[in-house]
Structure formats: C-alpha cells, structure tokens
Amino acid sequence: MVAAAAKSDSAMPDRIAQAVQRLQAALDHKVVTGRAVREQHANVTTYLPNEPADAVVFAECTEDVQAVVRICDALSVPVIPWGAGTSLEGHVNAPFGGICIDLSRMNRILAVNTADLDCVIEPGVTRKRLNEELRDQGLFFPIDPGADASLGGMVSTRCSGTNAVRYGTMKDNVLSLKVVTPTGEILTTATRARKSSAGYDLTRLYVGAEGTLGIITEITLKLYGIPEAVSAAVCPFPSIEAACNTVIATIQSGIPVARIELLDEEQVKASNAYAKLALAETPTLFLEFHGTEASVHEQADRFGELAAEYGGGPSVFAVKPEERTKLWQARHDAYWSVLPMRPGAKAVATDVCVPISSLAECVMETKRDIVEMGLVAPIVGHVGDGNFHTTLMVNVDDPEDLAKAKHYMKRLVERALAMGGTSTGEHGVGQGKMKYMEGEHGTAALEAMRAIKRALDPKNIMNPGKIVAI
Amino acid sequence: MVAAAAKSDSAMPDRIAQAVQRLQAALDHKVVTGRAVREQHANVTTYLPNEPADAVVFAECTEDVQAVVRICDALSVPVIPWGAGTSLEGHVNAPFGGICIDLSRMNRILAVNTADLDCVIEPGVTRKRLNEELRDQGLFFPIDPGADASLGGMVSTRCSGTNAVRYGTMKDNVLSLKVVTPTGEILTTATRARKSSAGYDLTRLYVGAEGTLGIITEITLKLYGIPEAVSAAVCPFPSIEAACNTVIATIQSGIPVARIELLDEEQVKASNAYAKLALAETPTLFLEFHGTEASVHEQADRFGELAAEYGGGPSVFAVKPEERTKLWQARHDAYWSVLPMRPGAKAVATDVCVPISSLAECVMETKRDIVEMGLVAPIVGHVGDGNFHTTLMVNVDDPEDLAKAKHYMKRLVERALAMGGTSTGEHGVGQGKMKYMEGEHGTAALEAMRAIKRALDPKNIMNPGKIVAI
Numbered sequence: 001m002v003a004a005a006a007k008s009d010s011a012m013p014d015r016i017a018q019a020v021q022r023l024q025a026a027l028d029h030k031v032v033t034g035r036a037v038r039e040q041h042a043n044v045t046t047y048l049p050n051e052p053a054d055a056v057v058f059a060e061c062t063e064d065v066q067a068v069v070r071i072c073d074a075l076s077v078p079v080i081p082w083g084a085g086t087s088l089e090g091h092v093n094a095p096f097g098g099i100c101i102d103l104s105r106m107n108r109i110l111a112v113n114t115a116d117l118d119c120v121i122e123p124g125v126t127r128k129r130l131n132e133e134l135r136d137q138g139l140f141f142p143i144d145p146g147a148d149a150s151l152g153g154m155v156s157t158r159c160s161g162t163n164a165v166r167y168g169t170m171k172d173n174v175l176s177l178k179v180v181t182p183t184g185e186i187l188t189t190a191t192r193a194r195k196s197s198a199g200y201d202l203t204r205l206y207v208g209a210e211g212t213l214g215i216i217t218e219i220t221l222k223l224y225g226i227p228e229a230v231s232a233a234v235c236p237f238p239s240i241e242a243a244c245n246t247v248i249a250t251i252q253s254g255i256p257v258a259r260i261e262l263l264d265e266e267q268v269k270a271s272n273a274y275a276k277l278a279l280a281e282t283p284t285l286f287l288e289f290h291g292t293e294a295s296v297h298e299q300a301d302r303f304g305e306l307a308a309e310y311g312g313g314p315s316v317f318a319v320k321p322e323e324r325t326k327l328w329q330a331r332h333d334a335y336w337s338v339l340p341m342r343p344g345a346k347a348v349a350t351d352v353c354v355p356i357s358s359l360a361e362c363v364m365e366t367k368r369d370i371v372e373m374g375l376v377a378p379i380v381g382h383v384g385d386g387n388f389h390t391t392l393m394v395n396v397d398d399p400e401d402l403a404k405a406k407h408y409m410k411r412l413v414e415r416a417l418a419m420g421g422t423s424t425g426e427h428g429v430g431q432g433k434m435k436y437m438e439g440e441h442g443t444a445a446l447e448a449m450r451a452i453k454r455a456l457d458p459k460n461i462m463n464p465g466k467i468v469a470i
Numbered sequence: 471m472v473a474a475a476a477k478s479d480s481a482m483p484d485r486i487a488q489a490v491q492r493l494q495a496a497l498d499h500k501v502v503t504g505r506a507v508r509e510q511h512a513n514v515t516t517y518l519p520n521e522p523a524d525a526v527v528f529a530e531c532t533e534d535v536q537a538v539v540r541i542c543d544a545l546s547v548p549v550i551p552w553g554a555g556t557s558l559e560g561h562v563n564a565p566f567g568g569i570c571i572d573l574s575r576m577n578r579i580l581a582v583n584t585a586d587l588d589c590v591i592e593p594g595v596t597r598k599r600l601n602e603e604l605r606d607q608g609l610f611f612p613i614d615p616g617a618d619a620s621l622g623g624m625v626s627t628r629c630s631g632t633n634a635v636r637y638g639t640m641k642d643n644v645l646s647l648k649v650v651t652p653t654g655e656i657l658t659t660a661t662r663a664r665k666s667s668a669g670y671d672l673t674r675l676y677v678g679a680e681g682t683l684g685i686i687t688e689i690t691l692k693l694y695g696i697p698e699a700v701s702a703a704v705c706p707f708p709s710i711e712a713a714c715n716t717v718i719a720t721i722q723s724g725i726p727v728a729r730i731e732l733l734d735e736e737q738v739k740a741s742n743a744y745a746k747l748a749l750a751e752t753p754t755l756f757l758e759f760h761g762t763e764a765s766v767h768e769q770a771d772r773f774g775e776l777a778a779e780y781g782g783g784p785s786v787f788a789v790k791p792e793e794r795t796k797l798w799q800a801r802h803d804a805y806w807s808v809l810p811m812r813p814g815a816k817a818v819a820t821d822v823c824v825p826i827s828s829l830a831e832c833v834m835e836t837k838r839d840i841v842e843m844g845l846v847a848p849i850v851g852h853v854g855d856g857n858f859h860t861t862l863m864v865n866v867d868d869p870e871d872l873a874k875a876k877h878y879m880k881r882l883v884e885r886a887l888a889m890g891g892t893s894t895g896e897h898g899v900g901q902g903k904m905k906y907m908e909g910e911h912g913t914a915a916l917e918a919m920r921a922i923k924r925a926l927d928p929k930n931i932m933n934p935g936k937i938v939a940i
Binding site: 117158164168185186187195196200228251253292295298356357386421429440441442445446448449453 | 583584585586587588627628629630634638639641642651655656657658659660661662663664665666667668669670671672674675677678679694695697698718721722723724726761762764765768772821823824825826827855856857886887890891892893894895896897898899903906907910911912914915916918919921922923924925926937938
C-alpha cells in the first residue's frame with residue numbers, strides 16, 4: 001500500500017522542503033507557498049477533507065512542467081496536476097504533500113486544423129473558451145460536463161456529459177497527447193491521423209489516468225462542424241420507467257439524438273422553485289437534436305411518436321438559440337437549484353452508470369433509498385448512456401449525516417455493480433472511489449492496473465493515492 | 471532485444487518439446503503437430519516468410535486457453551493466438567517457435583442484449599457469421615475489414631475498414647474483454663456500462679495489442695440498429711485531388727456518410743477487367759448513406775452538390791440491396807481484381823493513414839513512386855479517415871523485386887510519418903511494421919510501450935517478436 005509507505009516515510013517533509021527550495025531557485029515567482037492558494041488548489045467540491053500540497057507552481061510551458069517533475073523525481077516528491085479545480089472525487093488533494101502544478105496559465109490554442117477537423121491546445125484551455133475561439137470557424141468541441149472544466153482535467157478524468165450519447169466521451173475525442181513522464185521526459189502518444197493500429201494505445205492509457213502516469217501538456221482533439229440546425233425539446237412522463245423505456249426505444253431506433261437527459265420529479269420541483277419555471281412536476285426528458293433542418297424535424301417527430309407510446313408528452317420544442325437555452329434552463333441549473341433545498345449542506349454528486357436495460361430499476365431502487373433514508377438527493381441523468389447522478393445534500397460537519405450519506409453512496413455503487421455497471425461513469429476515481437475498484441474490476445484486473453502504474457511511475461510520485469494504491 | 475535473447479536461448483527447443491508433451495497429456499486430440507497444420511497457422515498473406523509454431527492447440531473454451539498458457543508460462547514457451555488467419559503483417563508467425571492457440575472453435579455467441587445494443591461473443595466468431603445471427607433482431611455490427619476475420623483478431627489489430635468514418639474502429643466498439651493473462655489468470659477489462667471513468671482503460675490497452683499482453687477469450691461489443699434505409703452511390707472524379715477535396719468537404723459539412731471509399735484509375739481499370747464492368751477509368755468514390763428514407767436522400771443530394779463543385783459526377787445511385795451490392799462490386803472485389811494483373815506475384819497490402827488535409831498529396835506522391843518504379847500497385851482508400859492501401863504485386867521469390875517493393879514501402883511509410891500520419895491505419899504492426907515504431911512514436915513513447923509489455927508479460931511469452939521488442 002502506497003498510503004502506508006508514504007505515511008511512514010519520515011524523510012518526506014525534508015525532501016519536500018528541498019524540492020520547494022530548488023523550485024523557488026529555478027522558477028522563482030511561479031512558485032507560491034501561501035496557505036490560501038494551496039488550499040484553494042485542494043478544493044475537492046465534495047465531502048473529502050482538504051489536503052493541500054506544500055507549494056503550487058504556476059507552469060507556463062512544457063519546460064516548466066519538466067523542471068518541476070525533474071526536481072520532484074530526483075527527490076521522490078509527489079506531483080499533483082491542477083486544471084480548473086472542478087473535479088469531484090478529491091483528484092487534486094495532496095494526501096502525502098508535494099508540489100501542485102497549476103496548468104491554468106498553459107491555455108494557448110496552438111493550432112486549429114479546419115480541413116482535418118482537429119485542434120492542438122494546451123491543457124489549461126477551458127471548454128467554454130475553446131468553443132468561443134472555434135465558433136467563427138464553424139467548428140465546435142462537443143464534450144460538455146456542465147462545469148467550465150479545463151481540457152486537461154477533462155482528458156484526465158475521461159469526462160463526458162450531456163452529449164456523449166451522440167459524440168462519445170473524451171476517450172473518443174482525443175487524437176494525441178503530449179505527456180511529461182515521471183522522469184521528466186516528453187512523449188507523444190500518437191500522430192494526428194484519425195486512426196492507427198501502430199502499437200499499444202498510449203492515448204487511451206493517459207485518458208482517464210487522472211495524472212497518475214504523467215502530466216499532459218498538449219492535447220490534440222477531434223472537432224465537429226457546428227450543426228446546421230439544432231432543436232431542443234422537453235417532454236414530461238408519467239413515470240421514471242416510461243421515460244427510461246422511451247430512451248431505450250429512441251436509441252434502438254437509431255434516432256441520432258445529441259442529448260437526452262432525465263430529471264426526476266424532485267429535480268423538476270427544485271428547478272421550478274429556483275428558476276421560477278412552471279414545468280409539470282413529473283419525470284421529464286430534456287432533448288437536443290442536431291442535423292439539417294429536415295433531419296432535426298424528422299428526429300423530433302419520431303421521438304414524439306415513441307414518447308407517446310409510453311404515455312409521454314406532449315413535448316415543448318424550441319429552435320432559436322435563446323429559446324433553446326431558456327427551455328434547457330432547468331437542466332443547466334440543476335446543480336444550483338438543489339443547493340437552497342438544504343442550506344448549509346454541501347452538494348455531493350454520485351455517478352453510477354449501468355447498462356441501459358437496468359437504468360429504470362437502478363433509478364427506482366435508488367429513489368426508494370432516498371425516501372427511506374430521508375435524504376435530499378434529486379436525480380439528473382445522462383440516460384442515453386445509462387449514467388445518472390444524484391445531487392446529495394450532506395452536512396459534512398455532522399458525523400451522523402456524513403455516515404448516512406456514505407452508507408447511501410455505498411449501496412448505490414454496489415447496486416450499480418450488481419447490475420453490470422460501474423461506480424463512475426464520468427467523474428473518475430480520485431480518492432473517493434478507490435475503495436470500489438477491487439469490487440468493480442476484480443483482483444486480476446486491478447493488479448494489471450497496479451503493474452502499469454509501477455512500470456510507468458516506479459517512484460509513485462505522480463498524483464499518488466489516487467485510482468490505485470501500489 | 472528479445473530476438474537476440476530468444477535466439478540465443480539454447481534450452482528453448484527442449485522446453486518447447488516438454489510443453490508439447492504436457493499439452494498432449496492435458497488436451498489430447500486438441501493438440502496437432504503435423505507440419506501442414508502448423509504452416510497453415512503461420513500463413514502470413516504477405517512477403518514475410520512462414521514461421522510455424524511447434525504445435526497448434528484447438529481451444530474450445532477459456533479453460534483450454536488457461537491450460538495452454540499455464541504450461542507455457544511454467545516453461546517460458548511462446549504462445550501465439552490465431553483466429554481466422556487473415557492478418558497482413560506476420561502477426562501469426564512463431565519466430566521463436568512455441569504453441570499456436572487456434573481460437574476458431576471458440577465461436578459461440580453467448581448473449582445478445584437487444585435493449586442495451588450489445589452482445590457477448592467468443593473470439594472465434596467471424597464478422598459475417600455475427601451479422602447473420604444478429605439480422606433477425608434488427609441489429610448489426612458495423613466494422614468491416616473486407617476479409618471474414620474473427621472478432622478476436624479484429625480486436626487485436628484494432629481493425630476498422632470501410633465504415634469506420636461513421637461507426638469508428640474496434641477501439642470505439644468494444645465494451646469489455648475477458649483476457650487470459652500471461653500467468654493463466656482471468657481478468658475482465660470493464661463492465662457492460664456504455665462508459666466508465668473507473669481507472670486505467672484496460673479495454674483499449676488490449677484492443678490492438680496483437681496478443682502480446684494476453685489472450686482474449688470473450689468480447690462484449692456495441693451493436694447498432696440496422697438502418698431503416700441504405701443508399702449507395704458511385705461518383706467519378708477528374709482527379710485524385712478533386713475526389714479528396716470532395717471527401718474533406720463532405721466530412722466538414724457534417725454529412726454522416728457511412729462509407730466513402732476511393733479507387734484510383736488503376737484500380738477501376740483492374741475492377742472493370744476482373745468483373746466486366748464499364749466504369750469510367752478515372753478516380754472514383756464509392757459511398758454509402760445510412761438513415762431514414764428522407765435522410766439518405768438528403769445526404770445523397772448534398773454529397774452530389776459538393777462533388778459537382780469539384781467537377782465530380784454524375785453519381786450512379788442504388789437503394790435496393792442487390793443493386794447496391796452490384797454497384798459496390800468493384801470495391802468489394804478490389805483485392806481479387808488486382809491478382810491477375812501480375813500472375814505468380816503475391817499481393818502485399820500497404821496501410822498508411824494521414825491527416826485528411828494531406829491525403830491527396832500523399833496519394834499523388836505515392837502514385838509517382840509507383841509509376842517511376844514500374845510497380846503494379848492500384849490504390850483503394852478509406853478516405854474519410856485518411857487511410858489508403860496500395861495492393862502491391864510482388865514476386866517474393868525474386869530478391870530484386872522484393873528489394874524494390876521494400877524500398878517503395880519504406881518510402882511510403884516515411885512519407886506518411888512526415889505528413890503527421892501513421893505507418894498503419896488498421897492492419898497492425900505484427901512483424902512487418904516493427905522497424906517503423908521508433909520513427910513513428912519516438913524513443914520515450916516506445917519505451918513506455920516496452921515498459922507496459924515487460925510489466926504485464928515479464929517472461930515475454932505472449933506472441934513475442936511482434937509490436938515491440940523488449
């Protein structure tokens with residue numbers, strides 16, 4: 001166990017102090033050791049305690065990252081990469097201390113290759129800024145996790161979000177990565193070719209590795225043409241099951257829906273109260289269709305027919321951008337709308353994903369838990385992928401409340417695993433989900449992951465204490 | 471270098487003999503040592519020499535595979551997996567001897583989950599048989615490499631083919647794998663969830679690993695609903711450049727084309743002669759559109775408009791299945807049509823893939839080489855992905871002819887790499903492309919691949935002498 005080893009390493013504080021000194025000598029004003037900055041960089045947005053690094057280095061280029069990693073490698077000191085601080089499972093905590101590398105200043109868009117529908121960017125670029133920069137060229141990057149995350153973080157958590165059902169997840173949309181290895185070397189995982197069979201898929205190995213195998217300093221992403229037409233719809237259903245069955249029928253019939261999101265009646269209530277909307281307080285699907293004018297009409301019509309078969313509808317549609325935004329407001333504001341439901345409590349997001357045939361059952365059983373345990377936990381779901389979140393309001397300072405929340409979360413993950421699902425569809429493992437890795441993957445697969453970690457980061461300096469313990 | 475180590479290992483023949491004895495004792499009639507069977511299992515369909523294993527084991531279940539691997543692990547003897555023998559880069563050769571595991575009898579379809587659009591199969595199932603079995607349920611598996619390959623082989627080479635432009639490659643369509651590890655343990659790479667962020671992406675690590683990290687004994691694949699309507703088109707162009715520019719415009723404008731294939735004028739000539747067709751002998755695009763009736767019409771119309779802008783057309787269209795097949799015959803028969811062009815010679819397929827903006831230039835420079843070197847090498851291309859093959863006719867028994875062919879192939883790969891492309895878009899590395907790995911990936915990335923191989927297969931018994939030498 002790395003945790004034990006690192007904790008028992010009495011020389012670590014000395015080595016860290018030396019590392020900070022050397023970094024200050026090498027990188028001067030880019031190194032910050034003030035408590036506020038360090039704590040802000042360990043902001044975990046969840047129930048996990050804040051565990052700050054000993055210094056934060058504001059890297060401005062790949063060479064800065066190399067300099068930090070080389071010093072930390074020489075002294076066996078942990079390195080924790082940081083993008084925008086939107087992670088949800090303690091990915092940016094520094095449980096053994098060490099050096100946080102803030103990559104937010106590495107935010108240049110290095111190339112946009114319109115003919116190839118790709119771009120090369122630095123990891124600190126956020127998704128909103130990327131899309132602002134691309135808009136004039138008629139292009140966009142579709143992955144949308146809600147928060148304005150950095151692309152480096154999105155790569156590292158194998159993030160997805162509302163339109164993965166159409167455009168895939170980060171694993172499907174990264175062509176290549178430049179990575180600083182744990183010894184400070186630079187490797188490039190692939191060429192800009194759209195596909196390759198040239199050896200092990202290093203790109204997909206670093207996508208979702210949460211900074212535990214190296215630090216990403218350049219990303220080549222696939223891009224898409226902005227659809228000619230976009231249509232949005234909101235469709236109420238008599239039950240969760242009816243909504244889920246409509247989703248299954250929609251996917252099966254090949255309607256290339258771009259987004260299909262579920263809000264349960266509790267979430268709709270919260271959204272109505274928060275944004276002064278008047279939606280029917282019943283399970284509701286929010287949809288978006290992308291294509292040509294004719295195609296989005298056809299998609300919407302076909303969806304409407306399927307929904308009606310399950311008692312859903314009538315849908316409200318919107319085509320103009322401002323109307324679409326208004327229609328989708330309840331979905332976009334879901335997180336914020338839950339916060340006033342339990343003032344003083346913290347919102348903790350769960351993230352299971354199950355085969356879609358089990359989705360209705362998984363959601364229903366989870367709702368039963370929520371009611372029986374007296375929790376505040378509205379549900380939003382990327383239901384086209386079988387992935388749903390409950391926004392659990394927890395009073396993290398109340399041990400009893402926290403224990404109840406943990407019990408609920410454990411039951412939720414175990415339910416998803418029993419249904420052939422995963423503990424995390426898109427948020428990642430970080431610290432929070434490590435305890436479920438053995439149950440989800442089994443000993444042999446987990447040992448293969450450990451072997452990879454040991455092979456590529458033998459000193460265990462890369463974001464230690466995340467994903468796997470070695 | 472493993473090659474040197476293995477060759478200098480004088481005890482290998484003894485250990486192999488022991489392994490064969492133990493296998494015969496354990497698996498009896500499933501073990502075959504006759505020369506003809508062994509040579510058939512090292513059929514490399516290329517210029518590389520046949521290097522047969524010392525025995526072929528016809529595995530019937532995961533336990534058979536485990537039994538073989540455990541015996542080979544105990545004796546440090548190579549294990550070479552075999553599916554349908556359609557690989558193109560010497561993947562199934564046994565350069566150091568050892569045991570070939572024939573997986574073709576492991577051909578059961580274990581589950582078809584229609585609601586989840588997935589299936590669980592054994593690796594010996596071939597793609598044609600899978601689609602025959604799925605048809606009644608309105609489902610299909612899209613990846614089509616041409617040959618009736620086994621799914622295990624398709625996973626292992628990260629294969630793609632004619633409709634990757636719409637449906638992705640094997641990396642995008644495998645949900646999970648059951649793998650027998652080099653020590654004979656069983657691991658499962660993922661759950662059936664459509665997406666997950668739970669740790670390192672073991673699935674994508676084994677996809678494309680060519681049997682060098684373990685033996686795949688079960689595959690969970692994504693499936694798709696058979697499109698309501700399919701329309702095919704054949705469109706002549708005045709030049710390669712015009713055809714390539716039309717492809718770029720088609721992709722950029724978001725037409726969700728299902729297949730878009732280029733045949734150069736030499737290939738069209740060969741196809742006309744072979745199948746008694748009367749196509750205009752000029753660069754030609756073969757297309758397929760999938761969707762609703764209205765959508766495929768719209769797609770075809772829009773493509774036609776774009777093609778006309780570059781001087782292409784008029785297109786010939788077909789909607790009925792038998793007419794579509796007839797229209798696409800020239801593409802489907804491309805390989806066979808080239809064989810009579812140089813009787814006695816062997817067809818060797820090249821496989822570079824470049825960013826699509828460089829495709830026309832790469833094809834034109836390659837054609838110049840073909841003409842200047844006096845080669846027979848018609849071109850077919852999965853141009854939507856920037857991937858093209860030349861079917862090079864080589865007299866492999868003539869050292870001069872073979873040397874010229876190798877010189878041409880080397881120049882082709884170097885050209886693709888210089889353009890930011892890859893040495894292999896879909897055929898894999900095997901033995902044939904190992905020499906390009908350092909040039910393509912660089913030392914640091916190649917060393918990361920070697921580290922992974924050493925970590926997961928420390929005795930180097932899994933298909934040694936392929937992809938990377940450790």
